[in-house]
Amino acid sequence: MPAPDPHAETAAKPLPPVFLLVVMQAAVAAASLVVEIVAGRMLAPYLGMSLYTWTAVIAVVLAGFSAGHWVGGLIAERPAPRALILTGWSMVGAALTTAGAVFVLRWGAALLLPRLTDPLAAIALLTALVFFLPSFFAGIPAPVLAKVAVAARPAQAGRALGAIFAAGAIGAIAGTLLAGFLFISWLGSVGTLATVTAVYGLLALAAFGAARRARRALSAITAVAAGLLLPLGLAGLGLAQPDPCTRESDYFCIRVLDVSAEVGEPARLMVLDHLGHGISVAQAPTRMVTPHGTMLDGLARARMAERPFSAFFIGGGSYSVPRAWHAAGLGAAVTVAEIDPAVTATAISDFWFDPASARILHDDARRALGNDATTYDVVIGDAFTDIAVPAHLVTREFFDLIRARLNPGGVYLMNVIDFADRLDALAAIVRTLRAVFPSVEVWAEITTPDPDARLVFIVLAAETPSAFSQITGAPPDLLPAGRLSAGAVDALVARRDPPVLTDDYAPIDRLLGRLD
Incomplete structure (x- = not known):
């Protein structure tokens, strides 16, 4: 008697429409690029904004994507329902690590910066500590969504695959533009991360919904919704934390510090990112x-x-x-x-x-x-x-x-x-x-x-x-x-x-x- 085909269930159940998979991939790519742009701004008060900072951010994010793509490829070999379930949980992981980035950054900066005299080592280690995991989890869905899209339209596999790749590129462009021209200016770094956390939460629900379509018996949407309570709560807690910036502009984290005690009379110091730019004495x-x-x-x-x-x-x-x-x-x-x-x-x-x-x-x-x-x-x-x-x-x-x-x-x-x-x-x-x-x-x-x-x-x-x-x-x-x-x-x-x-x-x- 022949062994049962592990993919028979996938073939027997309707797969999610390619359009939904394309939208999900575009959203993942956009969210992940928003995090990459925000990373440079969040690191600036601790490390400055330099060629080295952006080099570290890009390298760490690409490393995270690469590791995520590899794991996503392993997940993609599973039957579509199971692969989509794991993809949904990867989005929960992305939401959790994105929401927690502000806390990991402050903790990591306090731990690492006093102990590292080499600025390049400080930049590389702190960037990896904070932003590798969000990028890793964001890298997982692409191979899974591509595999399911091809399975959903085997007669048009090339078109389905091309649509997934195009969606990733378009989403990355959109995320870059939204972060640089809209989100950071209007929401600030922490508010932007909270928004991305919510997007990852919706993507997790979408992945579980897609798995439910592929496997009617699945009933885990309630479970993933409960799982999202932690990252969403963490994002809300991050919004409630004191902002290190007096004002966050399109260019700098601007801080106004009272240095009256050091100067001997009412005086203030302006700090742009992490370096003082002048003291003014009131009288x-x-x-x-x-x-x-x-x-x-x-x-x-x-x-x-x-x-x-x-x-x-x-x-x-x-x-x-x-x-x-x-x-x-x-x-x-x-x-x-x-x-x-x-x-x-x-x-x-x-x-x-x-x-x-x-x-x-x-x-x-x-x-x-x-x-x-x-x-x-x-x-x-x-x-x-x-x-x-x-x-x-x-x-x-x-x-x-x-x-x-x-x-x-x-x-x-x-x-x-x-x-x-x-x-x-x-x-x-x-x-x-x-x-x-x-x-x-x-x-x-x-x-x-x-x-x-x-x-x-x-x-x-x-x-x-x-x-x-x-x-x-x-x-x-x-x-x-x-x-x-x-x-x-x-x-x-x-x-x-x-x-x-x-x-x-x-x-x-x-x-x-x-x-x-």
Whole structure:
């Protein structure tokens, strides 16, 4: 007597329509890509937003998809009803791990970041810890849905398979666009994850419903609905958690921190993603507090010899320096190119900045300078954010544009953040600026740093060198800063032998990323 065919039941029972399977695949792909886009935003307050962050996110998500596809292929070999049931449970797993991502991230960051000094290791491990499992579970349905679609239309197997693949691609496109242009802006990261959790829950119910169609005796929809209570409840709990961002914009997680105790009077610090971008003191607008602010303020004023001047700022941040110049009555005509309107709004609402005191352009600084031939006495570049640096703002071509926008006798100032035991980024910036400007100086706080400390420098480029070698900030801080000797800067460039950064080749992330 021949052995029973394990697939006979599948053949005997009606399979779900291919249209339903196509819609399910599109929804899974869309939801999984939404999570991928949100991953970069969620990691930013802890790791910054850099080439390395996005590299880790893409690699981890693809690894999760690959592992999920493999397991999904094994599941697809089972009879259709059983395969669809397991697919439904995989969607419950996707819902659970997506809803729990916010908690795993906060727990993992608190556990790993204090113990990992290498930023690349921190980025890779934390990303894998939080986002591998959601991607793994989201990768399972594709092979199952493809197999069932082919079985449902054996005479049109190629068309059925093509429809599943096309649905995955279209869903991925839709998820990417929805996350970037709609969900994060309107719902925030946690709200977006809660929405994806609900979508995965509906997909789980759809998978069990499809299995019920293939096998009339199945009655597990109630069970899976009960199973979804945990991830949906977890998503709701995530929405109730304190938001690490004071304001989550299209570009940054913006945080406003009260630093009055440290400063000694009412003051606030603006943090964009994970790095401080300026302190403003309520009743003392000319007080800079930080060496970074002190040098940008003091060097510009010293080079202009306190005469009225025009200035262009690349990045607004807390708008502390424009606010100080307005309060000091310098008569400076200030233009600020700040790409994020939410940063400007926060500076106005929380950092006592008067928007009438400056011309504000909510645009990329390079595009703003390129589209307007206005020239300035001072250009200030404040776009360095640790290992996340806009590469197009540190190239020779951009510095050529800067020089073209400077009046005779004008000066370009830019902050550079680098590690004391490397200084590769600083050396590359200096060499690149030297290809454009006759005089390039490096300024730093007068202090003795730790050997592996993260240091803030101000690089000054102009037609002529400064007539002074030291400045002191305003009271009560009186922060001193000095110019590195030309010999020391020459020796640094010669020792590190960095590349000249160009639009074609600007590996600034590698130069900052401690890759040996």
